[in-house]
Amino acid sequence: MTLECKNVWEHISEYLDQQLDPKLLTDIEKHLENCEVCSAILDSTRNILVLTADDRTYELPVGYSERLHTRLEKVIREKGPSENESA
Amino acid sequence: MPATVEREKELIARIIAGETNLFHELIRPYERMVYLSILTMVRNQQEAEDGAQEVMINAFRHLKSFRGDAKFSTWLVTIAMNEARQRLRKAKAAQLESLDEGKEDREGDFTPAVLTDWREIPSEALEKKEIRQKLREAVEQLPPLYREVLVLRDLEELNQEETASALGIKVTLVKVRLHRARMMLQKMLAPYLITATPARKGFFGRMFQ
Numbered sequence: 001m002t003l004e005c006k007n008v009w010e011h012i013s014e015y016l017d018q019q020l021d022p023k024l025l026t027d028i029e030k031h032l033e034n035c036e037v038c039s040a041i042l043d044s045t046r047n048i049l050v051l052t053a054d055d056r057t058y059e060l061p062v063g064y065s066e067r068l069h070t071r072l073e074k075v076i077r078e079k080g081p082s083e084n085e086s087a
Numbered sequence: 088m089p090a091t092v093e094r095e096k097e098l099i100a101r102i103i104a105g106e107t108n109l110f111h112e113l114i115r116p117y118e119r120m121v122y123l124s125i126l127t128m129v130r131n132q133q134e135a136e137d138g139a140q141e142v143m144i145n146a147f148r149h150l151k152s153f154r155g156d157a158k159f160s161t162w163l164v165t166i167a168m169n170e171a172r173q174r175l176r177k178a179k180a181a182q183l184e185s186l187d188e189g190k191e192d193r194e195g196d197f198t199p200a201v202l203t204d205w206r207e208i209p210s211e212a213l214e215k216k217e218i219r220q221k222l223r224e225a226v227e228q229l230p231p232l233y234r235e236v237l238v239l240r241d242l243e244e245l246n247q248e249e250t251a252s253a254l255g256i257k258v259t260l261v262k263v264r265l266h267r268a269r270m271m272l273q274k275m276l277a278p279y280l281i282t283a284t285p286a287r288k289g290f291f292g293r294m295f296q
Contacts, residue, residue, distance in 0.1 A: 009199055013266035017247075041199045045273045048222065052241045052272075057219045058123050061132055064139075065118055069111055071140050075147060076107045 003031045008038045012045055095159045103151055110147050117160055118143075120243050121167045127238045128171035129178065130227050138170045145170075157252060164243065165253040168235060175231060199270050200277030218279065225275040233268035240265050 014020050032039050098113045121142050126135035239250040251258045
């Protein structure tokens with residue numbers, strides 16, 4: 001079956017997550033081999049996801065961890081989890 | 088690295104039994120995940136930090152109700168997303184964006200940005216700080232329903248089932264929303280990616296002769 005570009009676009013997400021059934025996957029890969037537009041869309045989307053997961057894209061504020069554990073320490077000292085079961 | 092499931096179970100049992108100081112160790116691998124889950128939803132650093140602290144405190148106080156049938160990380164991120172949604176609801180902006188729009192869950196009818204003169208973002212472009220800034224801005228612009236799915240799947244890298252469980256929605260809905268979120272990002276970011284990338288028509292010309 002020959003796929004049109006817009007049929008390929010509908011499946012880009014599943015393609016990237018490797019969730020396509022084998023038949024559709026074959027058709028899409030055949031289309032991608034011959035369609036630079038769809039290949040570019042696929043590559044750009046994949047690269048965006050690589051960037052999203054990259055640790056440098058989102059950074060923690062300086063001192064975040066220290067402040068978190070300091071606050072937790074106060075709560076932990078006040079009462080243990082076993083004393084507050086029904087909360 | 089997160090502790091193994093077995094190690095976590097042991098830690099949790101010991102914390103509940105009274106070694107409460109071990110809670111610090113239990114949550115350390117997830118500090119980043121909890122903060123970023125909230126940050127990407129509320130879009131404010133101070134709110135996100137306050138929220139992350141509340142989440143960890145809540146997790147400590149309710150640790151006994153963690154059943155162990157889900158992963159501890161999923162349980163924690165569920166609490167984080169609830170905290171984020173609560174804070175979003177409180178914020179004025181949330182009223183405009185509405186968390187309850189169901190009609191956006193149609194699949195298809197999405198046209199990505201069409202690019203013809205580049206194939207891949209070269210690694211130098213991916214290294215640029217501006218691209219990361221643009222990406223953060225683009226994520227912020229996604230409607231919350233799509234943003235929360237994208238954040239859990241593509242930033243926190245939870246699997247579909249964990250994402251569905253953390254958000255209280257079906258896996259099919261996770262897939263639909265994720266696809267749309269990714270396509271929205273592609274559309275928003277493509278122009279910046281092009282300007283960051285020299286055209287390589289010659290390369291394509293040769294390739295498709």
